[in-house]
Amino acid sequence: MHCSLKLVQAVLIILLLVTPLSLQCGPGRGSGRRRRPRKLTPLVFKQHVPNVSENTIGASGLSDGAITKEDAKFKDLVSNENSNIEFKDEERTGADRMMSERCKEKLNMLAISVMNQWPGVKLRVTEAWDEDGTHSKDSLHYEGRAVDITTSDKDRAKYGMLARLAVESGFDWVYYESRNHIHCSVKSDSSVAIKIGGCFPGYGMVTTQRGTVSMDRLAVGDMVLSVGSDGQLEFSEVITFLDRNTGETALFYTIGTEDGRTITLTAKHLIYASDSNSTTDVFDNSVVVYAETVKPGQYLLYHDDNVEYLKASRVTMVTSRTERGVYAPLTHSGTIVVDGVVASCYAVINNANIAHLVFAPIRGLHDLSAHAPWLTQLSSAVNTPDPKGVHRYAKALYNFASLFLSRSVLYVP
Structure with a gap:
């Protein structure tokens, strides 16, 4: 535990130094003209x-x-x-x-x-x-x-x-x-209204190399169907869980498509969506958005078992309800196919590229531990969740980011 805290502190210092550069490399306006501070209006008595x-x-x-x-x-x-x-x-x-x-x-x-x-x-x-x-x-x-x-x-x-x-x-x-x-x-x-994590319910189904399993049976080390940076389907290793709590209650959104696909995930979890039914480069034509912002008429990416490429299906319904049990696996690719639908492994920050970048230390430590046995214990300590099932690095990273990123990028409840 002491080692994991030291590692987190060191990583956060490094991230503080590299964040301005990394943000410039991401999509959007980058380091363009600084916005003028918004004028604040005082409250009036009894307001x-x-x-x-x-x-x-x-x-x-x-x-x-x-x-x-x-x-x-x-x-x-x-x-x-x-x-x-x-x-x-x-x-x-x-x-x-x-x-x-x-x-x-x-x-x-x-x-x-x-x-x-x-x-x-x-x-x-x-x-x-x-x-x-x-x-x-x-x-x-x-x-x-x-x-x-x-x-x-x-x-x-x-x-x-x-x-x-x-x-x-x-x-x-x-x-x-x-x-x-x-x-x-x-x-x-x-x-449940202040839950900052992004998760799937335990009954969400994923495809692994050992067969199709429910999210609550998924384990670290499993190779799970995901999507690579080139938009191609691949199997990616589950390296840790960012959240895993069987007793936690959260607000979930269920999104259904005209092809009969449904995926259930928390409000601030990232999912790939587009506004058009492109038949080519469907992955490149999609953007990651919060699940709660998906509307009927948009399109989700899904995997058809009969073909080896992704398709887009029109959203027909969106509902919400509370569920017990939250699971947030982190794959090496940063993506995961749940119930046949493509989703990100990340949440609360509306840019998957930035999210994937700041979790590079976790991936790097995981990869190094495979070749340096002495790092295995440190990797295990870092990836051990807190008593509520939340990944310690992810929680520390969120608290750190809330000091520097605007609410237009990072969700702050």
Whole structure:
């Protein structure tokens, strides 16, 4: 574990140095003219964003129940020790530092925005987790999912902009509640709505050299049908799983085509689609898009068992539902054919070339370990998932990328 963390840290430093160059080589505008910063509009008193109730799916969602120090869920709360944030802590118990992991993440992002907006001014937290029962019955303060904030100089003239900065930092609900503070809250860490990974359900079928198997029976080392960079079908080795959790619940989209093909995958998983039914170079004429953006009338790539090349089939329906069990195999090629349909192995970043590039260290370590036995243990440590089944490198990489890539490229819930 210690070795894997050191490797991840080293890789991230390297990626920081090469990312600007790699982005220039990818599709799109590259390093062209810098965009002008978007003008931010302060919230007005009693305005909240989004314009729905706090406890709805479109905002922070329903309460999961109050958390007390005696509750088993108390261990899921974390203490925010960010020195760039002032904590009122009038109870002198450290309660104002206690919050959910997601709340801490968004708060720390906001702290940076505040310092950039007003040099010399810090973010100030007046209330976070409530252990005294001073809020309404279903308040998210009892779960560490809500914070009340001001600026360190307590300048009320700044509070409207502070609320806007909180929105930009990714809080799921922001309310200019009082002349004295801004109220912010987040979704539950266990909510399916904040799942950042891209996965397939366990019943998705793949073709391996040992036969057709379901996704939940696929194993590292299996050679699975995929598509190479030249657009030709090939078998590619499964080198790791970016996510694998039989108990995880996620929101899945099922996309059906006129040829009777259906594929089920999570909203932010990448899939190959096109707007025309090209009969030649179907792979080159397709682009990777988030599954949730696919619409009837577009075309997906699929493999017909009777031929050795890819075809395009028109999408006729798209539905969504929650499923239990998530699986995200990573092949050497970065692609995989699931239920006969061609998909990427990547998610949450809408450029498969960039995604494939930044996972080069994982492929390289895997290849080297085959020739250097002493690297096998290190490779295994890096590829060991965290307790929730998420690949440690992928999770660290996502957190790193969220600091540098815009939301037009990287999905940030």
